[in-house]
Amino acid sequence: MALKDVADNYIHLGEDYILTRITSVAPEFDAPLARRFDGVAVCIGVKGEGKMLLNLDEVIIKPNSLLFIPPDAMFRLIEWSGEEQEAFLLFLSNKFIHDINIDLNAVNTSLFAPSSPILQLDEEKVQRVMRYFYLLHDNASDENAYSRYIARSLMSAAGYQIMAYAEEAQERELSVRTHSRKLTYVQKFLRLVRDNHRSERAISFYAGKMFISPKYLSLIIKEATGKSAGEWIDSYVIQEAKNLLRYSGKNVQQIAYELNFTNQSSFGKYFKNITGMSPTAFQNAN
Secondary structure (H helix, E strand, O other), rough: OHHHOOHHHHHEEEEOOEEEEEEEEOOOOOOOOEEOOOEEEEEEEEEEEEEEOOOOEEEOOOOOOEEEEEEEEEOEEEEEEEEEEEEEEEEEEEEHHHHHOHHHHHOOOOOOOOOOOOEEOOOHHHHHHHEEEEHHHHHHOOOOOOOOHHHHHHHHHHHHHHHEEEEEHHHHHHHHOOOOHHHHHHHHHHHHHHHHOOOOOOHHHHHHHOOOOHHHHHHHHHHHHHHOOHHHHHHHHHHHHHHHHHHHHOOOHHHHHOOOOOOOHHHHHHHHHHHHHHHHHHOOOO
């Protein structure tokens, strides 16, 4: 059964995104087969409780929760219970996501990827996210020459908002598990990297700011996050480089100097060693 056949409010903007609302008054959603979407999907649970199979994991969608379905993931709705049911589904194509200018480093201070694709929020936060959904709906309803540009800005803003909420939730979760001094070190390190990665890539710089040895810093970061301090620094630098290559309009040499590399060649080797492609190849592919 097609999604638009079970939704009471289905709308899309070309091949960029699909936004739909499913309620208990809609036709029964009979989906015995797992589905796969070529892009990212976000489901917001409003009323009722849904049980879904995401790849091989069973997840529960409760009221005021957000479910993230990554690209090419297999998903299937198992059941949906409650006197009333209401959920919103937003499907974003990979091409559209590619065109959204989101600086992940601006909010990427969470310690590690969330252990669950479910983000539980309070009603006020969910309503704030829903406002972006309503604006995306209105934008697709009244499509014009600027609709795609509007959609990019709206989705970029929504993305920042959701990631900020996710960061808050992850820090609360970790604080519940441990209040150790090591946690304070990890949080401070990630904030320092966020603020200084454009000019500083040496672990010794961050260890010095924290008055601990580089060896100890590397140890506690690896234990707490599963990634080494060097890997965290590299991930920030590479994300910044990708954003500049894709959106700044600057050439590779200018970007190399902006990221405090001695020359274009050293930047090129660094970028290719981590990503597998040269900065020029990445820029031309986008």
